[in-house]
Amino acid sequence: MSADEIQRLSKRGTTPSLAEEFHRRAKALEAQGERVIYLQVGQPSTSAPAAALEAIQRESEISILGYTGAAGIPELRERLARHYQERYGVEVSSERIIVTLGASGAMLLALISCFEKGARVAIGQPFYYAYRHAMPTVDIECVPFYPSEETHFQPTVADLEAIEGKIDGLVFASPGNPTGSMMPPDQFAEVADYCRQKGIQLISDEIYHDIIFDNDVPQTTAVAHSDDAIVINSFSKYYSMPGWRLGWMVVPEYLSEPVTHLAHNLYICPSAPSQFGAIEALNCREELDKHVVRYARNRDILLREMPRLGFDRFAAPHGAFYLYCHVKHMHEDSAKFAIDMLEGCGVLAAPGTDFSPRDGHHFMRFSYAGSTEDIEEGIRRIEKWRS
Numbered sequence: 001m002s003a004d005e006i007q008r009l010s011k012r013g014t015t016p017s018l019a020e021e022f023h024r025r026a027k028a029l030e031a032q033g034e035r036v037i038y039l040q041v042g043q044p045s046t047s048a049p050a051a052a053l054e055a056i057q058r059e060s061e062i063s064i065l066g067y068t069g070a071a072g073i074p075e076l077r078e079r080l081a082r083h084y085q086e087r088y089g090v091e092v093s094s095e096r097i098i099v100t101l102g103a104s105g106a107m108l109l110a111l112i113s114c115f116e117k118g119a120r121v122a123i124g125q126p127f128y129y130a131y132r133h134a135m136p137t138v139d140i141e142c143v144p145f146y147p148s149e150e151t152h153f154q155p156t157v158a159d160l161e162a163i164e165g166k167i168d169g170l171v172f173a174s175p176g177n178p179t180g181s182m183m184p185p186d187q188f189a190e191v192a193d194y195c196r197q198k199g200i201q202l203i204s205d206e207i208y209h210d211i212i213f214d215n216d217v218p219q220t221t222a223v224a225h226s227d228d229a230i231v232i233n234s235f236s237k238y239y240s241m242p243g244w245r246l247g248w249m250v251v252p253e254y255l256s257e258p259v260t261h262l263a264h265n266l267y268i269c270p271s272a273p274s275q276f277g278a279i280e281a282l283n284c285r286e287e288l289d290k291h292v293v294r295y296a297r298n299r300d301i302l303l304r305e306m307p308r309l310g311f312d313r314f315a316a317p318h319g320a321f322y323l324y325c326h327v328k329h330m331h332e333d334s335a336k337f338a339i340d341m342l343e344g345c346g347v348l349a350a351p352g353t354d355f356s357p358r359d360g361h362h363f364m365r366f367s368y369a370g371s372t373e374d375i376e377e378g379i380r381r382i383e384k385w386r387s
């Protein structure tokens with residue numbers, strides 16, 4: 001194979017994200033001595049629960065923390081199965097739980113195991129961009145579609161019916177990223193039914209579950225709606241363990257074995273220390289719910305203060321830790337606006353362009369996963385910069 005051909009293949013799916021580029025720019029500013037307020041990243045400012053850290057220490061004293069089974073250690077798989085009983089009242093056998101390298105690793109396993117080359121998988125925009133970028137690496141076409149702002153950008157059956165051509169899969173997240181919006185349970189049930197009838201593989205990304213603020217829209221899991229859906233979840237958000245690179249999926253029974261073999265062949269197993277920590281993290285709801293109280297406080301500060309700064313067009317998020325604001329009335333291009341803001345007052349927010357290549361240049365996403373002090377400082381700086 002020629003070097004040209006290899007260079008072409010090596011770029012397969014290497015779509016850069018603005019988020020990464022802007023993060024680099026912010027780091028360069030910091031290297032010059034400026035303190036940057038990062039409101040672009042969906043990373044909790046807290047560490048993992050103390051009991052999770054202790055569990056790793058304990059385990060490292062009695063075991064070598066070697067390879068585990070590809071689908072994870074039985075204790076964690078069983079604990080996660082119990083989690084579905086406790087949180088949602090649904091029975092899931094532990095064989096259906098596959099522990100993964102974050103939600104990202106789970107999505108890769110789902111894509112490879114469920115779809116043929118050339119399959120078409122729909123994702124309503126705006127959405128977390130990495131899945132859209134990852135699909136071409138495994139020769140899957142990401143089919144963007146555009147749910148209405150009236151349904152808080154959460155897909156309806158009518159949206160799915162309006163997609164041109166047959167689709168093989170659908171990915172959605174409730175609460176969603178970048179909107180924090182949730183899909184009401186009846187809409188959820190309709191979408192799940194439609195997918196079953198049409199033979200569309202449903203992949204429900206539930207990574208923001210348990211970070212919800214009011215019970216306006218109750219949390220629901222796809223496991224309760226369909227035996228064929230794939231559910232993806234992670235320890236990165238509610239459990240405050242993003243760098244531990246641990247997540248899980250719930251798969252239909254018939255996928256359990258093939259997905260396990262696939263995981264083994266791709267990366268042998270998920271991180272052993274993280275798995276021992278994760279078992280404990282699942283028992284730390286009291287500590288973790290305090291983080292949710294902080295997110296709710298941060299959200300309320302933003303809802304109150306942002307309109308004063310000109311960011312006055314948004315839907316209040318039901319969950320997650322993002323506020324997705326219209327900025328068209330302030331700037332034609334949110335990417336340029338984000339750079340101006342970074343250079344003008346040292347506050348970094350995420351331009352919507354990553355989340356929706358079609359309309360994202362009219363939006364900006366502010367993350368409030370961080371500390372309340374950072375949210376308040378960010379607001380002070382933006383106010384001064386805009387006045």
Ligand SMILES: Cc1ncc(COP(=O)(O)O)c(C=O)c1O
Pocket residue numbers: 042101102103104105128173176177205207233234235236242246247
């Ligand atoms: C909707 C969504 N899915 C998946 C991920 C990736 O998560 P993980 O850290 O578990 O790989 C993110 C990260 O922000 C996300 O927002």
